[in-house]
Amino acid sequence: MRRFQLSAALPLVLACLAISSTPAVARETPAITQPGETPTQTAAAAPLSELVDQVNIPYERFTLANGLTTLVHTDRKAPVVGVTIYYRVGSKNEPEGKTGFAHLFEHLMFGGSENVPNFDIPLEAAGSTSTNGSTWYDRTNYVETVPTGAVDLALFMESDRMGHLLGAVSQDKLDKQRGVVQNEKRQGDNQPYGLAEYAIGDGLLPVGHPYRHSTIGSMADLDAASLSDVRNWFINHYGPNNVVVALAGDIDAATAKAKVQKWFGDIPRGPEVAKISAEPVTLAAPVSREMTDQVPVTRIYRAWTGPALTSADSVPLSVGMYVLGGLASSRLDNALVRDEQLAVSVSASAQQHEQLGFLQVQMDVKPGVDRAKAEQRLDQLITQFVQQGPNADELSRAATEIVSQQIGALELVGGFSGKGATLAEGLLYADDPDLYKKQLQQMASLTPAEVKAAMQRWLSRPVYSLAIVPGERTEDGATMGGWSDDGTAPAAKPAKPDKTVATAQAVKAEKRTPPALGDTPALTFPAIERTTLSNGIEVALARRTAIPKVSIALEFDAGYAADGQASAGTQSMMMDMLMEGTTTRSAIQIAEEQERLGASLSTGASLDNSTVMLTALTSNLAPSLELMADVTRNPAFAASEVDRVKGQRLADIAQAEASPFGLAQRAMGPILYGDHHPYGTVGALGTTAVVEALSPAILEQAHAKWLRPDLARITVVGDVTMAELKPQLEKVFGQWAVPASAKPVKDLTGAIPSAQQRIIMIDRPNSPQSVLYFGRVLPITGHDKGLEALDLANEVIGNGFLSRLNSDLREDKGWTYGISSAITDSMGPRAFKVATPVQADRTGDSIKLILADMAAFPAKDPVNEVELQRVTEGNIRGLPNRFQTNGQVLGAIIENTEFGRPDDYYTKLPAIYEAIDGAAIDTAASTYLQPGKMVIVVVGDRKVVEPQLKDLGIPVQYVEGGAQ
Known part of the structure; x- marks a missing residue:
């Protein structure tokens, strides 16, 4: 990535973020349902086929004479256009000695061109957001979302660095961006478990395989990059015939075609990016590796290579891995985290790329549990699932949740995950911008037998096992991520530069002048309707109909500031426990019900507020609200589940204290605000001593004290009218009685230590x-x-x-x-x-x-x-x-x-x-x-x-x- 998206660490330090609820846990009462067993309070959900029909990104396509292909999607909901550029080059194209090159060049592409000293200044001054770029195995992309009046400026900028870059690439720029990229690598390596990706690539793939080395590359190769190397890299890969442009938003195809022709039409074709052989690899026998690292919890990985994104097995594998370890009610969560309590977290995923995928299962062993026992049980569960496959209910829940997420993604026109990127990736990887829709349609019609067959084809092969165990870090990330382990493999020969193109690029073209900005329409912020429920809860609604979903925040004036240092962690632990079962629903029933509804329910505590969040499909709003109200008002706080979640919380604290960012964030609050101010806490996770002492009674008291109607307000945005919304809110929240006791008040005016450097x-x-x-x-x-x-x-x-x-x-x-x-x-x-x-x-x-x-x-x-x-x-x-x-x-x-x-x-x-x-x-x-x-x-x-x-x-x- 080009920008400082600090692996979710710096935002954690800079903002007091809500702590999401931990994975749900089964209760003692009522009885736990088995996977696929329907709970007694099942809510009616919209058919999956209807949901899939709502996912649609219509587009038009055209190609210039120089080979540049453009996709245009019109979306007039806001006066903005997402400009998305995909180049058909990534780290898989790097030969020996050149690892990290594609990513390094992505950084250089932001350093200015022959006609623009700095791309960011004019774009951000024009109102651009998400001005960024990223590199992965198969592609490099550049994105910005601009006001409609700045589309010409954005296209001018992108065309200038495509066709007028080399005259501005200097040794000084190369050296500076090399330093930035190397610090990006150090930043990732410095995290707990930060070397695992290198080990998995090395273990799954042989030396020389294009997907083996990391996209960030090795320090040695980055050090060795020369000005001549990077110029030839540009000449060989960055021609318009290797590019997909996607324009999504307040623009139509006719307008787009004229603009794209104007700004890109005179750029000459470049060499075609050569096809690369990069097939999935089956290990000859199982392989195991153990690494020690400065981590508090042993982490176990199981990994295999998988098929290409366009394989018929791609969708079944994605859904199968989601059932295994992606759902809140996944097979692995239910067994390892909730029931047997051998792990504090577990996940399974299918990371899919153009020519192969990575199938991975990950487990953090619960402290105090025998590692061998946990690993044995993990392997048994994987084997069992591969043999049996999912049942119909699991498959339906997984597919519904994935489709619901895709509907939510339709709100964004640009950026890394917006509609433009969805279309561009389909064209780049499958020559089909509608690939996303065909995959969702395949998902909607999947049978358990199809998923089982795909899982058996791919997960019954020899596995790569990796364990990261607590201890002193013995391996150096600076030496990892490169082409090979021993450097004995023969070097791959890069394509020879096209002399004609090189000569044309080396000569500065006639001076180009950035276009003037067009008018920017005034902001239209949605109107806010307000009402009050019969018990006094204030409700605010902004109606938006772009997608058939509704987002709801139920906030309480509490937050982890309500704890103080003496009770640090109580509020967020109480909020976490809301998802762990109610008086009528078990944790698994809560998880399964929201999955069937295509809803997302979460709880957490920020500094000043404790919040229950719901995102629901409009068609399933009523049952989703019923679930939200039950979770909020009727938590069970079962003793066994409190103990289990406490174990998870203690592991989370240990993980935070193993992270450099976590250490800094936990130290700052008490230093700035002191021990007696409500803000003088280590953060929402709390302290080990406080969490260890928490009991069901303490959590019940915190719930009764802080989650009450006279401290609550509800904010709603989405596809619903007030006439439809208020009766539903009144039904589930309006009759919630205000306690007779005076509402609690946080004293935020307390003394703060005098500041000193x-x-x-x-x-x-x-x-x-x-x-x-x-x-x-x-x-x-x-x-x-x-x-x-x-x-x-x-x-x-x-x-x-x-x-x-x-x-x-x-x-x-x-x-x-x-x-x-x-x-x-x-x-x-x-x-x-x-x-x-x-x-x-x-x-x-x-x-x-x-x-x-x-x-x-x-x-x-x-x-x-x-x-x-x-x-x-x-x-x-x-x-x-x-x-x-x-x-x-x-x-x-x-x-x-x-x-x-x-x-x-x-x-x-x-x-x-x-x-x-x-x-x-x-x-x-x-x-x-x-x-x-x-x-x-x-x-x-x-x-x-x-x-x-x-x-x-x-x-x-x-x-x-x-x-x-």
Whole structure:
């Protein structure tokens, strides 16, 4: 990936995220149903065939004379267009000595062209979102979603780097992006279990197989990449005849064809990307490997190669693996996690690519359980499922859930998973943009016998087994991920560069000028209807009919701030237990019922709120709401299940404390807010001591105290009217009586420790990177208004790819894969935070640079005109992009309600931004974003980092394993 999508770690550090409910668990009462057995309270669900009929992405297709193929899908729900470009080149095309090349070149493609010094600045200033790229085995893609008036600009940018790139590729750019990619590799390697992917590729495939080496490649090959190498890579692979362009959104085929011809038509064809032989491999005999790593829990893998994406077995295998370990009520979950309690988590999946797939089962062994016993039982269950196959009910539930997810994906026109990408991948891999629909139709008609036969063909072959066990890490990720283990395999010969194309590319073409932006329609935010249930619960509804689904949030004014440090983890544990059985439904019945309905029900606790979330098909809304209400109001808190979920929670805490990001996040709250403020906790997971002491009685008390109608509000977005919605809500929630006791109140005004700049160094040996986490409490709360200038100042300094910190630390220095800043969305005292992983030998230099960049804004370096235009006009133009999905609208309504904003806040936001000038942004930066009193948590290898901290002039405190 090109951008700093930090394996879900940095967002966890920067935001107080809800903890989703853990996998459901069977109760003592009522009786547990067996797989496929129908519970007594079965809800009627819409037929699967009807759901499949609702998944449709109509398109038109045309091809230019130079071979570039374009797919166009018209969707007028918002004035935006998803621009998606797929190149038929990925890591499987890399010969020996060139691993990581496709991904490295993806990064270079963002470094500017002969006519555009920087692609991001004009695109983001034009309102583009999801401006990004990614590389995998079979392809490289580039995506942006732009306002309709910026389509020409986006196509100009994409055509300029396709046809006018080489004159701008320099040794300096290569060196900088090489550093960024190597830090991306270090970041992944630094995670617990971060070396498993390398081991699985090595174990399943022979040396020289195109899918064996990792897409990130080896450090040695990245170091060896020359300017000549990357130029030839571009010439051999990036011609228009190897490209699929997908335009989805507010555009039609006639308009698209004229624009694509204008911007891409004069780019000459390139060499055809050669076909590669990359068949699935059957091991001659089972293979086992054990690795030690700094992990708290033993993780077991079982892996096989599978067939190509277009194989007739592809869909049956996907569904079969989903039944085995993907469903909340999967075979492996029910047996290993719920019933026998040999594991704390388990999963099974089919990762499918153009020419082969990877079939994988994964199990985290429960601490204290004999590993051999757990592995033996895992293997028995896999063998049993392969022999028996799924039953009809399991198959129906799995297919319904997958189709429901696909319907949800139809909301996005662009990005990595939107409608444009769905069409493009079908054309690229199968020469059929409708591949998705044919696969769903096959899924809807599958029989258990077909799934069983596919599973037997592929999972009865010899298996590759991998175990990652706790201990000292003995292997080095820097040496892994390459072409071979011993380097003795003969080098594959890359295709010779086309001399004609090389000459044409080396000569700068006539200067091209970026097109002017067209008009951007004003944002249309859906109207909000409000009502109140008979017991006082407030309801807000935004009707949207783009897809036949409804999203509902039932929020309670609680969150893990309701715990305080003394009870840290109680609130989120209580919320997790809601999914673990009610007085009339077992956990398995809850899981199976939502699967039959195509619904998604989850629970969790953020800092300020405890929430039950439901996403339901409109046709199944009534029974889905009944399930939601039962889970919310009638939890069983069975003693045996509390004990089991406690075991899972303790394992989660151990996993967090094994992660560098987790260590930093858990340390920061108590440091900033102190032990006595509600925000001074380690986070939603809580502490080991508190979780170990939790009992059914404690959880029941927390439920009775905090989940009550007078602390609740309901927000709904989707395909339903208020006339249809309110009676259904009234039926399941309106008669919920308000307790006689006074409602509890969190005191968010408590004293906070005085801020002082210091470094807290947490030793994590053998870390190739250090995690830096800066924090400072601000003198503002979520109730304060008029802080839009502060939000924009934060964008200038650290929130976004073009921010100063990211431009300096990543793009210029190459010391990190990404850095980001955030102002927490808390109702009480808000905090300013900055987080980044940096290569270990640059820890001290990175701290100096970050502090200097923050101090310079605005004293030495006030906001400039380019930055001002980007964060004001760019944000205004990009507003329609932010509300494509029901979930995005739901989040905006909730935020407006929490912060006391009017319902039309987002329609007024353009005028607010237009009134903000550079002086206002500079004032906000000087008032709130200065580094003088920030605490800096460093998680890394002390023996490497300590010498770098000595000359910083900042007090340093050294701690072990996250202790404060």
